[in-house]
Amino acid sequence: MNQLIDLITNNLDLIYILILAIFVGVEVIKHIPTILHTPLMSGANALSGVVVVGAILVMLNADPDDYLALVLGFIAVVLGIVNVVGGFAVTGRMLQMFKKKER
């Protein structure tokens, strides 16, 4: 029990941010028209590629002799960047098609 309370009090800022971010996410997405479900999902998917920042930090912090960390970090950066660039590009392509026709 004490451990749990410690865990919470030690990370109070993070927990506040976490809870507020959850509500922001919910509010931002509510009442989205069906037409935008796919681009929205794909855009959100691109955003989750923010994990690449962590991958870059892994590499920056890695000991130059720790080959395992460097290799795993390298792969993590590649995969994360594919997620980011591919995600935003494909979202852009989809949205490009949603044009009103001129009559």
Added chain:
Amino acid sequence: MNALLSVVYLVATITFIVGLKMLGHPATAKKGNYVAASGMGIAILGTLLLHGLVVPTMIYILIGLAILVGGSIGALMAVKVKMTKMPELVSLFNGFGGASAALIGLVAFGSQLADATQATTVISGIVIGALTFSGSIIAWGKLDGTFKSVVNIPKRNLINNLLLLGIVVFAGYMVLSGQQQPMFIYLLLGASLLYGVLFVLPIGGADMPVVISLLNSLTGIAAAITGVLYSNMVMLVGGILVGSAGIILTIAMCRAMNRTLLAVVFGSFGGGETVEGEDRAAGSITKTNAGDAAILMNYAKNVIIVPGYGLAVAQAQHVIHELEELLTKRGVDVKYAIHPVAGRMPGHMNVLLAESNVDYDLLVEMEDINPHFSNTDVVLVVGANDVVNPAAHNDPSSPIYGMPILDVEKAKHIIVNKRSMNPGYAGIENELFYNAKTAMLFGDAKAALTELVAELKNM
């Protein structure tokens, strides 16, 4: 951490929130994508330039190389993909994000973990990242047709839930006991990968939108957990935004199929246990041909087109647009009725029809179009089945009972284009096909519609 970097992360976080908000409105969606993308750009650049660590040049070169390689692969895939392959690609990208999070966790586990908080974040990051990765890869393979669509594993719900329980208990044990043996983490990694596979493998095509949306949300959560590990706000907030937005979208999908989120995660989900096809609905069907269907539509006052997955499979989105334009020119009022779970990912039909330049004002959502079926002359159902099955309204024993559907049976005439009389994904008969007002136009959607267009042109 460099103070300027904190400011950069703050700005990036704001662009994520604003960008996502803008993505939710048709008028601002395109700008929203740019806003979020540029935020991501400055977050990455900021990390590279302002980290304030002493780093050998070799590592910079490696990072640069990784960004170059990953960036080109991502851009190439995004540009090359056909619109009909969109669900697969989104799923694949999502899997990559999950894998990235799991790898970061593995590296962090290799260096010493200071306390229980760190152990919790690292271990949960590995578990969620790994199962998202394997699950997304399976989803990608299934959508792509590489894997058979439905694989039945006996007692799969029990096995899956036990496995999940085992993962949670074992992870909890590792955190509390402070165990840091590499062997243990590899075991956990393997179990998580296996769970992802077993979770997605048995799920049938019609439930795919829910699964893809759920996996998407999980990647966000994995990213957020990694953010906690590095006390990195942009990762934390970005990840949580994706996570909660994804959950909302998933719940919307579930509601459209009359399922609960819990049922999705813990079983009784996605085929396998379908009720034996009851022959009760059986009766005689009426067949029609392109010529008769063309006449019916040509002289109708209004026509509603109901597209389904069959349209995507046959790649008939351009022909259907041609048909719609032709009818509109002849003075027929044509609209498309879009069911929230038509297709294989959320909003699949909208993207597909947008590709062939259909004006999005013509795409009408279920709640808005349902009142109009009763004064509609002709409904053309193309490759859709369960979303128009009246059993959802009037057969309590049906697996889809209670699912909101498009009320096409209220229209004066119904033309159903299907390849054969095989039941839809849910494996249940559709009495709509036996309705006296229904005429069946058998054949591949593209071939049948092309013929229909040709007949119309001759009139």
